[in-house]
Amino acid sequence: MMTIKQINVTVGEITKGYTNNDEQGIRGYNGLLDIRPPYQREFIYSEKEQQAVITTVLNGYPLNVMYWVKRNDDAECPYEVMDGQQRTLSLCEYVDGQFAYDFKNFFNLLPDIQQKILNYPLTIYVCEGEASEKLEWFKTINIAGKPLNEQEINNAVFAGPFVSDAKRHFSKINCAAYRLGKDLLNGNTIRQDFLKKALEWMADHETRNGKRQTLVGYMAAHQHDTNANNLWSYFQNVLNWAITNFDIKKYHKIMKGLDWAFFYDKYSNETLDCASINKRISELLRDSEIQKQQGIIPYILTGDEHYLDLRAFPEDIKFSVWEKQDHKCRICGKEFDFEFMEGDHITPWKDHGRTNIDNCQMLCRECNRRKGSK
Structure with a gap:
């Protein structure tokens, strides 16, 4: 049975011992608080939103309630942040000197102002219970700031080694997936758009190969895999095929956002005449009858004119x-x-x-x- 209790923690206490690195993860509260457990999103607060957190504290306004989870199996780091990660990181980063407020770094403030910030009380609710109860509460509480999107919720529900490894490839600023696919995919890695697209492609790939699958079904089936290597390998194969066969430097505007996995599965075993294809693309780009230039490559591959949205008579x-x-x-x-x-x-x-x-x-x-x- 899940229990919930309120505790009072100051900014000084929560920022004490703050660390943010790949080896130790993100820790606060003198190492006792896991600020970014596996199901949490990456840091998405803008500079303006970070500044708003500091404004709230300096003016003594109430900051929204935060929620922690009490771990029963980790004596070294017994707490994790359920809701309030963005506010917690903003406070930790400011006290750690990572950004300035009103052109002043925390260390440049007068001692009494520093102390005012460190003494600011935070209201924390700590819940303790089974993992299923924790995740269900996570899905239903009022998430302050930016609401979780669908993929962030999926990451929470299917938290485990697979999601943690997948986020390493797909969910970081300037991650490997972004470097490879920034000219071919739409969206934001931090908001999980690249990871969602990779999972959609893999689910569709399995469906086309006779194993009916969905994004959620794939995550459920692989939740406890030790890594996401198969997902990452397929994603690389798809995009490397696109980059190899089409002139991305010239045509990236019409290549971005296409269902490359569908075309990879259908045509990757064929030897395409790349010179002829790129010449045909150039010709079609000059054709005023074509209303949807992003359909040119799908048309060349499939011969289906519907991709082009050809001009209709007025x-x-x-x-x-x-x-x-x-x-x-x-x-x-x-x-x-x-x-x-x-x-x-x-x-x-x-x-x-x-x-x-x-x-x-x-x-x-x-x-x-x-x-x-x-």
Whole structure:
């Protein structure tokens, strides 16, 4: 049964013995507090938000309640931060001299101001119970500041060696995943966007190979793996294939955000004519009929014109042609009201047909569908 009790801790106590390094992790409270346990997010407070924490303390305003968890199996470091990591790190970093407030470092403050900060009382609630109870509370308490996103919650629910190792690859500033994929993926590593995309790609990969899988299902199945090497290897293979076969220096704007895992799984065993592909990309980028340039590479690989969002005839051209055809479908010859007819390219785009009045014919919906399916 989970128990919750309130304790009072000062800024001076929580910042005492503060360490932040790869070997020892992030510790405070004289080494007794794990400030960033495996399920926690990376530090995301902006400088402005850090400054707001110090403003609150200096003005004696109440800082939001923080939540810790009491560990039953770690006498060396018996507490971990459940909620309040960003505020705790802001306080620790400021007292440690890592940033300035009002152009003053903590060590440049007058002694009485320093003491005012160190004596500031923090309200902490400590909960003790089973791991499942701890995580459920973590999901439901009011997270102050920036709400957790879906992937951060998943990291909490499936905390373990797999997530810890995955975050090493995908969730740090300038991490390996960012260096490899910054021109190919959207999002922010700190907010877990790269990790989420890697997991989505892996789940889709397993599904395409006959093992129906979801992101959550994959995390659950591998929660207790000692590392995330398989996920990292697949991610590297996908992006290295994209970088090898396409000129990322020239075309990174239309390459970013594509489902590279889908194309890797489908085409990685083929030998692509890279020179021909890059020449075709250059040609298509100059084609004013293409409304979605990011669809050019998918189109080249698949031949599916839907990726390109080709120009459609504007209403004035369609109405003019409808009038010229005496309101009749060019194929079946039946008369239709304007709203039941569609503009069609006489000469298709692939045969260099343009979207102008000379290349437009009005067809009924049924004839247009039948023509399009041929």
